[in-house]
Amino acid sequence: MLSNRVTFASAIGLAVLALFMLNGAEAATLNNPVITPDDPRVDGSQVMIFAIDYLEPDSIFPDPFVVYFEGVGIEVAMECLSSGCMDGSDPNGTWTVVDISQPLANTLIANIGSDEISYNFRASIPGEDICHLACSAWVDSDVRVNTIPVLTDDAVVTGDDMPESERTLTITYTDLDDHAGTVSATVCDVSDACEASFPLTKQPGGVDSDGAVYEADFETGLGGAQLLMTEQLLFQSILKHHG
Secondary structure, X not given: OHHHHHHHHHHHHXXXXXXXXXHHOOOOEEEEXXXXXXXXXXXXXXXXXXXXXXXXXXXXXXXXXXXXXXXXXXXXXXXXXXXXXXXXXXXXXXXXXXHHHOOEHHHOOOOOOOOEEEEEEEXXXXXXXXXXXXXXXXXXXXXXXXXXXXXXXXXXXXXXXXXXXXXXXXXXXXXXXXOOOOOEEEEEOOOOOEOOOEEOEEOOOOOOOOOEEEEEEEEOOOOOOEEEOOHHHHHHHHHHHOO
């Protein structure tokens, strides 16, 4: 009877010891996330690079290991190029996006022009998904995706050169994110006396991402008038329009 009690007590002791050993085991972690570039604004065509440090005490290789993004269904594979990863002996170290799979910034957000890139990392090992933050949370990068628009240097003025005559101005505006432009022009004479600016309107059928023609009719009382496109004013207006 005593022997049975000792055996039973020993079994309980071993179970408790095993539980403590399991609870004391170190868990895998993902630390030090990196996004490159980390500028406040990037063009939609910018290639984005992500990296993070992986630490798994038992040297278990993750499969898959991805970076994923808020608002879009994109997951990008990660790879490790350390010597341990290359020979299959040790996965611990810095992992980065696969070179041939580096994503463009405009694929990582739902709304180009206003959204910032938010992301997280997930490494899967048998029976467990390890994320940098909670797997439903996001790293806020403060990187907004919005391509700066361009006014092509092809402004054309047609019509009579006499004062008070009606003239027509056309110019090409391009925004690769396909945002409509807020385009204006100002007429100045050779002494830099200027009239009030006036807006230009996109012509029917124009596509901003391909280069759309904007046009306006205007009159000026300035003699020998010269038309000056104030690009700085244009860009300020567009940035305000895009938030």
